[in-house]
Amino acid sequence: MATFDLSPSGRRSGGRSEIAAATDYAVRIDKVSKRFDRRSDTPPVLDEMSLDVAPGEFVALLGASGCGKSTLLNLVAGLEPATSGRIEVPGGPAALMFQEPALFPWLTAGRNVELALRLRGIARDERKVETQRLLELVRLGQSYQTRIHELSGGMRQRVALARALAQNAPVLLMDEPFAALDAITRDLLHDELTRIWSETGLSIVFVTHNVREAVRLGQRVVLMSSRPGRVAREWTVDIPQPRRIEAPEVAHLAGVITEDLREEIRRHGHH
Amino acid sequence: MATTKPPAAAPIPSDGDELAGLDALSVVRQETESLPSRFRRKVLPPLVAIAVALGFWELVVLLELKPTYAVPPPSEVWHTLTEQWSEGNVQAAVTNSLRRGVVGFLASVVIGTVIGVIVARVRPIRTAIKPILTGLQIMPSVAWVPAAIIWFGLSDATYYAVVLLGAVPSIAIGLISGVDQIPPLFHRVGRVLGASRLTAVRHVLMPAAFPGYFAGLKQGWAFSWRSLMAAELIAISPELGLGLGGYLDIGRELNDMSWVLSGIFLILVVGIAVELIVFAPLERRMLRNRGLLVETR
Numbered sequence: 001m002a003t004f005d006l007s008p009s010g011r012r013s014g015g016r017s018e019i020a021a022a023t024d025y026a027v028r029i030d031k032v033s034k035r036f037d038r039r040s041d042t043p044p045v046l047d048e049m050s051l052d053v054a055p056g057e058f059v060a061l062l063g064a065s066g067c068g069k070s071t072l073l074n075l076v077a078g079l080e081p082a083t084s085g086r087i088e089v090p091g092g093p094a095a096l097m098f099q100e101p102a103l104f105p106w107l108t109a110g111r112n113v114e115l116a117l118r119l120r121g122i123a124r125d126e127r128k129v130e131t132q133r134l135l136e137l138v139r140l141g142q143s144y145q146t147r148i149h150e151l152s153g154g155m156r157q158r159v160a161l162a163r164a165l166a167q168n169a170p171v172l173l174m175d176e177p178f179a180a181l182d183a184i185t186r187d188l189l190h191d192e193l194t195r196i197w198s199e200t201g202l203s204i205v206f207v208t209h210n211v212r213e214a215v216r217l218g219q220r221v222v223l224m225s226s227r228p229g230r231v232a233r234e235w236t237v238d239i240p241q242p243r244r245i246e247a248p249e250v251a252h253l254a255g256v257i258t259e260d261l262r263e264e265i266r267r268h269g270h271h
Numbered sequence: 272m273a274t275t276k277p278p279a280a281a282p283i284p285s286d287g288d289e290l291a292g293l294d295a296l297s298v299v300r301q302e303t304e305s306l307p308s309r310f311r312r313k314v315l316p317p318l319v320a321i322a323v324a325l326g327f328w329e330l331v332v333l334l335e336l337k338p339t340y341a342v343p344p345p346s347e348v349w350h351t352l353t354e355q356w357s358e359g360n361v362q363a364a365v366t367n368s369l370r371r372g373v374v375g376f377l378a379s380v381v382i383g384t385v386i387g388v389i390v391a392r393v394r395p396i397r398t399a400i401k402p403i404l405t406g407l408q409i410m411p412s413v414a415w416v417p418a419a420i421i422w423f424g425l426s427d428a429t430y431y432a433v434v435l436l437g438a439v440p441s442i443a444i445g446l447i448s449g450v451d452q453i454p455p456l457f458h459r460v461g462r463v464l465g466a467s468r469l470t471a472v473r474h475v476l477m478p479a480a481f482p483g484y485f486a487g488l489k490q491g492w493a494f495s496w497r498s499l500m501a502a503e504l505i506a507i508s509p510e511l512g513l514g515l516g517g518y519l520d521i522g523r524e525l526n527d528m529s530w531v532l533s534g535i536f537l538i539l540v541v542g543i544a545v546e547l548i549v550f551a552p553l554e555r556r557m558l559r560n561r562g563l564l565v566e567t568r
Binding site: 096105140150 | 289291294297298454460462463466474478557560561562
């Protein structure tokens, strides 16, 4: 496994691409199962699920509530152990963003980002510069000293994104990060995320239950089945970026995927 | 498996104007208040309340509802106070008591914090010790004075023992309840950001638990101060130096009500001063930083 590049400049220098060259995947989920209770008569949350994410790829992971999407991200992030199977993240621990910004209210916006750098052991002077750069990347260059409660929901989620980027992980896991935002803010943040993704070359796994959002963002949309969770179907999205969420091609593909999603949900009604 | 294309090199032709506009619309502006208006709103009401209370006291004296040896007029109490000040007794009593209280309290903060973190985070220890801590917190620590006198004799150690037994349980329990109220998501964020157990205590656990911890500190100080006064009333010795409790006791022995009232006044003033100078600003800062300060007008 490649060592994890700790220098803040590694994001832009050759560090990332060397890691990328070492393996042809950024995340490998290999026959992973997860069970929360020991009883074997209930279906597991995840059942022998397999999925590869290529370096620099944007995967939208789609599924109904309770299909184990969040569980899968927790496993990949290393917050919980898998019951069986293997998860590989060759570039080092993945960054993770939640539906709530989960920023620390006792720190300013800048300090929240800086804490991630500090926990990586980066020196103080360097931290300041890097924090400012990351805040500018999410267009919050003016907000270093701003208190969290003075920011809007969308701004908080961008600070959370900057904090996740501060981890300098090659993989960013996002667990319905825009679900709680209003539609206008969400549309703009889709543009921002697409821009940041293309500027950084990150691999992103974006969990959502919103089909249009999945098609708007993903290079690949992966539909998960529920109970047990595994990959049901997947689509490659060939619509060039930047896409608009209201574009007819997006709407068309979203319609096709929605049919499959509904079929998947209906299946559970028969039991 | 789908083929992945490299991400488009050209950035999205968005200049961020829309986002900037949205940010400007949604940011909360906090208005600042002028100094005279702040004075009228915050300082004036308590001053008026004190004046009313003094007027009421004076009225009781003028109406001769009670004999003046039982209820002396405010002026007489003030006279005793200035007299004892010029003899140096007031300063000695206040500094002795404050020193004992502050040193005892600071030691309690160290001990209570360590106990609190361990009890909050280690499940078996919590099960074993939490009920004992709760019991000690409820128990008035004055009950320890006789035991402390037998163990330590008439020494400062007696006072410190009583202060510690009063403050440590409150501080520990405040910290534990602060830890219990941390949203679980914060712990997960700490782990995702790569904090070890020890760095998580410093960067996540302690600051996140601070509101509860702070409540424990305030209560711990209140318990320290009251138990110290009680201990000073009971354990009196000339070698120990006069404290405010001892000052009160002299008034009782002399049967001098204005002396006693001046002692009560001093104990009250020290309590209010510590609250205003130490705790209130800390609390305001904490609440303002976290956006929890609700100004009622």
